[in-house]
Amino acid sequence: MGSATAAKQLDAYWMPFTANRDFRKEPRIISGAKGHHYTTVDGRKLYDLFAGLWTTGLGHCHPKIVEAVQEQVATLDYAIGFQVSNNRSFELAQRVVDLAPEPFTQCFFTNSGSESVDTALKIALGFHRAKGEGHRTRLIGRERGYHGVNFGGVSVGGMVPNRKVFSANLIPGVDHIRATFDLEHTAFSRGQPEWGAHLADDLERLAALHDGSNIAAVIVEPVAGSTGVLPPPVGYLERLREICDRHGILLIFDEVITAFGRLGRPFAADYFGVMPDIITTAKGLTNGVIPMGGVLVQKHVYDAFMHGPESMIELFHGYTYSGHPVAAAAGVAALDAYEEEGTFEQAAALAKPFEDLLHSFAEHPKVLDVRNIGLMGAIELKPREGAPGARGFEMHKRCFWEEEIVLRNGMDTLQFSPFLNANIDDLTHALERIRHVLDTID
Numbered sequence: 001m002g003s004a005t006a007a008k009q010l011d012a013y014w015m016p017f018t019a020n021r022d023f024r025k026e027p028r029i030i031s032g033a034k035g036h037h038y039t040t041v042d043g044r045k046l047y048d049l050f051a052g053l054w055t056t057g058l059g060h061c062h063p064k065i066v067e068a069v070q071e072q073v074a075t076l077d078y079a080i081g082f083q084v085s086n087n088r089s090f091e092l093a094q095r096v097v098d099l100a101p102e103p104f105t106q107c108f109f110t111n112s113g114s115e116s117v118d119t120a121l122k123i124a125l126g127f128h129r130a131k132g133e134g135h136r137t138r139l140i141g142r143e144r145g146y147h148g149v150n151f152g153g154v155s156v157g158g159m160v161p162n163r164k165v166f167s168a169n170l171i172p173g174v175d176h177i178r179a180t181f182d183l184e185h186t187a188f189s190r191g192q193p194e195w196g197a198h199l200a201d202d203l204e205r206l207a208a209l210h211d212g213s214n215i216a217a218v219i220v221e222p223v224a225g226s227t228g229v230l231p232p233p234v235g236y237l238e239r240l241r242e243i244c245d246r247h248g249i250l251l252i253f254d255e256v257i258t259a260f261g262r263l264g265r266p267f268a269a270d271y272f273g274v275m276p277d278i279i280t281t282a283k284g285l286t287n288g289v290i291p292m293g294g295v296l297v298q299k300h301v302y303d304a305f306m307h308g309p310e311s312m313i314e315l316f317h318g319y320t321y322s323g324h325p326v327a328a329a330a331g332v333a334a335l336d337a338y339e340e341e342g343t344f345e346q347a348a349a350l351a352k353p354f355e356d357l358l359h360s361f362a363e364h365p366k367v368l369d370v371r372n373i374g375l376m377g378a379i380e381l382k383p384r385e386g387a388p389g390a391r392g393f394e395m396h397k398r399c400f401w402e403e404e405i406v407l408r409n410g411m412d413t414l415q416f417s418p419f420l421n422a423n424i425d426d427l428t429h430a431l432e433r434i435r436h437v438l439d440t441i442d
């Protein structure tokens, strides 16, 4: 790259969540992947420290998934999904339900995490209306929450830059409980912070303000991910569940990151032993290979819709690609691989060594906080004076160019999503390189 022609070739693509103009000066472009590594257009091999984008826990180009996709696309590339469907979508729905905690009996397919979130919010509103409680319209999210980029998800989300431009257009009737993060009390916690269960009582405050009978649902990530990995305080999720039960509010866990093994269990609901009414998923459902999401509901949620004339559509919602056969084939193959390879057990076994590696940064003079749970981790750096985010971004770039590592930063927080089957020596080596960059950066 670098020539005028090469630069022009980059112009047409408006990249998501990217500093586009800066990127064009130093394009970081990947053209291949295998296992735990990427290859770049100029032939460099990079270690992927983020498993795609929290997506690809099994590693890239997993042979079983590649084969399943190739076979499926040559057998049934697409079939209409409304009033007719394809065999693979039913197969995958059953597999997901079998993997999920027992109360979950149905799965609605989407194409992304954002669509899963908006689907879940609509299901929650439809549920109450079907139960004769159409006045329950208020939705509650959490500050610092990330629920994708569609209008529903941004409205219940709590990441300020994502909301700022659309502030006046977000959906009405939404409120937020407080984030579960306070450096003064939670810094350098290993796993769940001891402090903070009481923050769930913020929901009680909103129930008092709006009257609980007007609230349809509360949506939280069991572990806030994109905002920089905030594990829930001990007892917090249990308390949220209790308050929801007290007021007849549905609890939605957004498990787009945590589902399919990121905490060493199939779902975060299993890990924490707290059952929401609805679970949103995406990413690991197909190992990131084909876009797909799924919304899992408990039986009582599904049953509420199954009334009225049988020839009537019960939920006026769905996507052209809901249950896409090629995506579903990728999903079945990913679930097979998780099971056959003991991937969730591998992830569980890696959690403690990974925690120790991350916390070895705790004393570093440029580090404000280290957080982790399962195979999710964050090292929050001290920002540069007057330039928040600059140090984190430079870490990302230097790791890419000098250390052959794809490291993700959210502002000044370095985020870690190792492969579920990562090798501890690779992780140790990558973290050593990161320490070297951190030592030498301004």
Ligand SMILES: Cc1ncc(COP(=O)(O)O)c(C=O)c1O
Residues within 6 Å of the ligand: 111, 112, 113, 114, 115, 117, 146, 147, 148, 149, 221, 225, 226, 254, 255, 256, 257, 282, 283
């Ligand atoms: C918790 C959560 N919800 C929703 C989303 C949005 O998913 P997508 O980017 O597939 O729309 C994400 C993406 O990272 C996420 O982490």
